Amino acid sequence: MMKFMPEPHLLESPRGREWPHPLVSRSAATGPLPVRADVVIVGAGPAGLAVASALWHLGVSDVVLLDRDGRPCQRFFDRIDTLGQRVLRSPYEHHPGVEGYRDCELLDFARLHWSRLTPVERREIRMAQAGHRSVVPVDVFEAYSRHIAAVHGVTARTWCADVHEVRPGRTGLAVHTDHGRVNARFTVLCLGEERRAAPAAWSGGVGYWDEPVPASARSVVVVGAGLSAAHVIANSLARGLTVRWVLRENEERYQCADVNASFFRPEGRARFDHSSWSDRLTLMGRHRRASVMFEFQPLLRAAEADGRLTVHRGHAVVDARPGAVRLADGNTVHGDHVVLAIGTTPSTGEGLLPADIVRARDGWPDLDERTLAYRADPRVLAVGAAACMVLGPAARNIDGHRVATARVAATIAARIGVTVPTAMEVAALV
Ligand SMILES: Cc1cc2nc3c(=O)[nH]c(=O)nc-3n(C[C@H](O)[C@H](O)[C@H](O)COP(=O)(O)OP(=O)(O)OC[C@H]3O[C@@H](n4cnc5c(N)ncnc54)[C@H](O)[C@@H]3O)c2cc1C
Structure with a gap:
């Protein structure tokens, strides 16, 4: 291959x-x-x-x-x-x-x-x-x-x-x-x-991946590790916005698909068929994880290198409100507009x-x-x-x-x- x-x-x-x-x-x-x-x-x-x-x-x-x-x-x-x-x-x-x-x-x-x-x-x-x-x-x-x-x-x-x-x-x-x-x-x-909506405990009033970023925004904070987040980031960079990207994982993941490829084939499904309920839950968590298509990697890496994109890796978010995302370490990331791309x-x-x-x-x-x-x-x-x-x-x-x-x-x-x-x-x- x-x-x-x-x-x-x-x-x-x-x-x-x-x-x-x-x-x-x-x-x-x-x-x-x-x-x-x-x-x-x-x-x-x-x-x-x-x-x-x-x-x-x-x-x-x-x-x-x-x-x-x-x-x-x-x-x-x-x-x-x-x-x-x-x-x-x-x-x-x-x-x-x-x-x-x-x-x-x-x-x-x-x-x-x-x-x-x-x-x-x-x-x-x-x-x-x-x-x-x-x-x-x-x-x-x-x-x-x-x-x-x-x-x-x-x-x-x-x-x-x-x-x-x-x-x-x-x-x-x-x-x-x-x-x-x-x-x-x-x-x-x-x-x-x-x-997927923001947790009820968060302040709210923020944007989501399936809504347009307002024309008035000059900077945007994007939360999430998947392809939707990557598209919002790439579009915002193309418009000349500065972008701050908040990721829970220590590193972004570039892959063909969110799903491990074996699960598109009979042998992957058979592995599931012969598992207990709790093993299935584990397999689901392990083999379906947010990721970004390979093709984005050069674009995002270049934007990070020249300072148009700042990536906050390894940070859990504890609150999001208009213009600000609060991280678990007590710091706050600011931007004109906040976009949550935290899945479905x-x-x-x-x-x-x-x-x-x-x-x-x-x-x-x-x-x-x-x-x-x-x-x-x-x-x-x-x-x-x-x-x-x-x-x-x-x-x-x-x-x-x-x-x-x-x-x-x-x-x-x-x-x-x-x-x-x-x-x-x-x-x-x-
Ligand atoms: C941006 C994006 C890109 C994706 N790209 C891919 C890809 O490349 N390859 C891939 O395999 N998957 C992709 N996916 C995953 C994708 O969502 C699914 O593969 C596919 O859309 C799911 O089809 P569906 O019919 O199950 O859901 P949907 O496409 O969401 O269709 C469900 C429909 O049901 C309607 N509906 C729901 N509830 C009700 C109700 N109560 N009354 C009336 N109507 C209702 C909705 O309005 C909707 O039209 C992508 C997802 C997104 C969001």
């Missing part, structure tokens, strides 16, 4: 190119919510998109997606664009396409649009084809997601609605939204993650489902290992970050959604009575 060499220009893919429109409708659903559906998917991010597309392949057509943003993957791309992120962290083989079907995969889609790609982007495709790590432009990923959503009928089945309760009844599940109710036989929760918290169904269905343990829902259904009510299933204690730390990433989707879609199709192809039949299709 060729050793990957960081190249900062990989981060600079163009954004906002025109892509050919899919041949089928790209319009979101309009009009009132359907009264009932076989399957209601709550959340139309990359996870919801993967589940709906897989159900389409399996012949389950009575599917409704409900998302408070109203358009497939909108929150994902809004967050990315707020950060000014131009390339994804995950490689070409991680995509919301469908496991087991020779659908148009992300790599195929990129090759189809070769003429629109820059020489650097074309070289990354060749890297992916040769089995090396590759960097995917956000532009390509967004056009591909739109394509997948259109051809699998997802866009046309997505309604803008904020779901506030999923109430299990004897004959079905009542999904309550701000636009009315949908009755479902099955509900798949694809809720993603909310940004998986949405597990708490607050939507009754607590005796979520049955949260250490903050994780009680899911069946094989089907990802809530054990206390198998009509409700989960894909995405909520499935971490079954699938391991990669469940929070696009590749993990693909693995979870294969189990969830097959489970629903089998229960609805659609004939699910056997593993051998699927293999024959590939």
